[in-house]
Amino acid sequence: MNNSFNHIISVAPMVDKTDRHFRYFARLLTKKTLLYTEMITAHAIIHGDRKRLLDFNPIENPIALQIAGSNPNELYKAVKIVEEWNYDEINLNAGCPSDRVSGNMMGASLMAYPELIAEMISSMKSATKKPVTVKHRIGISSSKVTSSFMPSGYFNDLGHLSNFMSIVNKATPARNIVHARIAILEGLSPKENREVPPLDYDMVYNLKKEFPDSSIEINGGIKTLDDIHEHLRHVDSVMIGREAYSNPAFMARFDSLYDSNPKEQLTRRDVIQGFIPYIQNLESKGENTHLALSHTIGLFQNQPGSSLWKRLISTPSKGNKSTLLIEALASLPKDVLDKEI
Template sequence: MQRISIAPMIDVTDRHFRYFTRLLTKKAMLYTEMITSSAILHGDRKKLLDFSPLEKPITLQIAGSDPREIAEAIKIAENWDYDEINLNAGCPSDRVSGNDMGASLMAYPDLVAEILSEARKVTKKPVTVKSRIGIDGTNVLPESLPRVMLDQYEDLSHFVKTLKDRGTEHFIIHARIAILAGLSPKDNREIPPLHYEDVYRIKKEFPDLFVEINGGIRTVESIKRHLNQVDGVMIGRAAYEDAFLLSKVDALLPGDTLPSPTRREVIENFLPYVAQFGEDKRTAHHALKNTLGLFHERPGSRLWRQLVSSSLHPDMTAEEVLRKALRELPEEILDEWPVV
């Protein structure tokens, strides 16, 4: 069964984003932001883990490097009934990798295999892993390691096989290496070149695995092309930069599909959600900012962005902003049907 997912993104895939996204797609798998196992053990669990049933299916992404601590965090999260658990082994942030989490874990495949094995002992939910195709760990990974540059296909294949042999069946692979020092997370999404062929090759080498591809995927055409090679596609930044793209993904997947919504229908369905915040402008604006890409590269885009930004205006609530948008934006764009 093929699938399409929306990537976990810090400061993006929060509850407001997921609620809005679910108005556009019913089938795509949604993700939390990356949450560390330590935060779940010691932080505000309700704030970190709560979600609306309307957001399902939803995956909890956990970051960490201690197998027992991660297992304990997953046991706690069982009370929230996430659909899947995902281990982050792909975040290139120096703050994450510097704490032996994220992409730096690719240097320790046996440890990752142990983490995933311990996770499966405490949950019956699918446990997956998200990684890069490789890493450059220069000046970050300890010099005692045999190699700190793991950027060849053979390195990726060894990583996947090590995890597969210990029971992992689902891999989400970002088709770039992660450079652990000297690049910001943003640069790590743009500067290392994409090598989709490496992910395709993993699927050919391990045909029984569920392989999902991620990185630079922004159009329906590219989604279709990747689904001819692998089992799933994960959409990243395009999910909010071009939000209306998500209204087209359900038609690409097997099974019955409800009619895709127009922009007008999405806005009308989002009205009750933002109305609940009333005069709480900070929260309302935070919810509305997820909609900025709804009119991406279409007539009315500039007006829409201006209106959404005005949600902090002292004389307008977020609900009033949306109603004004319905009055002032071009009707032919509001009522435009998604075309796959």
């Protein structure tokens, strides 16, 4: 399989989820997985608080920045700015179905304009030597977005997707990350767009057959290590979304994809002990530690002690939140804390 970035698995960009706190936490569970930022608009990078938007801890590498935009010149400027930060990859969002995004000619609505996507990718590539990738859906349905490429307002078959890919690939993105659902731009919330349109993995597999020299990563509804292994029989790499967030212990299995005999045996105690200094550092700076801890709520999913863990980290505390983590190590079932994840 062709793999342009030399990675096998990634954790998807998720708004209000994959912030710097979650990424630090994720890195305690997986050392090699490619992590993504939340989506950031090119406009925000150019005009906003760049340090707040772009700073990250070096422990988070390898890390990709996802950018949304629709203007090639604006994307060039944004990527030039981002060069000051050591991101491993820059990704163009052409798959988000949110009204707020697609209504501003960004995200999934761009799939009606593959020539524009290719122009944006080329513009981004001219601003950086880092790999530039694109994330999109297998199709799109919209009564408001039409174009010469998509006059009917929708496409949902392999022929259209292949034509789309042929045009986008003129700009030679380093990788196409393909969410195996169409995006329905009216009538569904972003959450429903992750659940209601049916998954069609075969369409992504067939796309790889048609473009064997392109690096293709599959995304959508992937929840088990067996699922990952099956997908890797057909495509180059796999992106995990909500399952990595709701069941973070799942990420502890990812490094086995790179090394079938990993030396480190990771436990939930290890993860909590690794996160305590991070929380203490936030406390010393007067930062909001509740937000950081909220990303860990699923650490004991389907395990004895899950309710106690959720209650402990959610407890309002006049003292430091780090003390709650120390309390958790004393209170949670030792056999669960010390069992290899």
